[in-house]
Amino acid sequence: MEKPLYLVRMARESALAPRPDSPIVTAQALADTRGRPLRDLRISVTDRCNFRCGYCMPREVFGHRHAFLPQPALLRFEETARLAEVFVVLGVRKIRLTGGEPLLRKNLGRLIELLAALRIPDGEPLDLTLTTNGSLLERQARMLRAAGLRRVTVSLDALDPILFQRLSDSQTEVATVLRGIDAAAEAGLTPVKVNMVVRRGLNDHQILPMAEHFRGSGHILRFIEYMDVGSTNGWQAGEVLSGREILDRLQTHYPLEALPGSYPGEVAERWRYRDGQGEIGVITSISHAFCGDCNRARLSPEGRLFLCLFAHQGYDLRALVRRGAGADEIAGAIRAIWSGRTDAYSEQRGRLATDRPRIEMSYIGG
């Protein structure tokens, strides 16, 4: 069968990839000012979403007058794959596709095929995953798996149908998202992780129903402390329920025991039910910062590189790609940017000047 053109081009372009012996690559292993390597790249493929969750994309800000990125501004899939290839040579081992809502981006399967074709130096495939609100997952799960995606994470903040629609400010039914999770598991996008952002007084009463629903399912439910991401969600510290408080609530019903981390830089603290009914996680950016081994970078839909979820500014890599810069030059630019990285917002929260707006999570992904 004839190879699709873009794969032929891929092969030709990989000839342009930084040579393993190139000085840019063989130079000392890439690390930032705190010795943190670059291992995890989050690629936002769109700033659009069909939900308007208050902590991420409040409708009063992201309403019908909001100017989303025009199509020509977005990185084309070949450009994204080109950049990803350089990141992999520089040390990235995991790529997470995000948004906005990534499943809204047309022909996303094509990008996934390009990324799935990338090989890390020891020949292993990349850990290629995606975060979605699940509303389109039931229809796309098999295609995503066939294209080469390995896992998915689904954001779900409530099981109560009315509360779910209120929190997502959408007409989507929670049952649609639950069917999407089932379809992902059936398609082999496992383990499916389910992320719940907990807000005191809003959905914290859903902690136990969510735990009961996913116990024994094989899916990993993670509880996320409500974060002051971006500059539009009106974050109040009083609405944060800490990871400790969440665990205490669960422990009263289901005894838990701590599990060791799976890999350096993992965001979730892992716990398992003592009765063998599976694993949960807590993500504690507010009460217990994890910047110390943060190895994550973020690429915006139009190719700006951000070094922290709470960053103020990004670095334009699209210009390099569009003016035909070689892989060595691109690698050199990324190396210079990352090695100067000092970001550790969660450790410094409350002590930093707050006059500069932080980048929106709906733009660079969670």
Ligand code: SF4
């Ligand atoms: S606050 Fe920034 S540096 Fe800290 S863990 Fe989050 S993304 Fe990493």
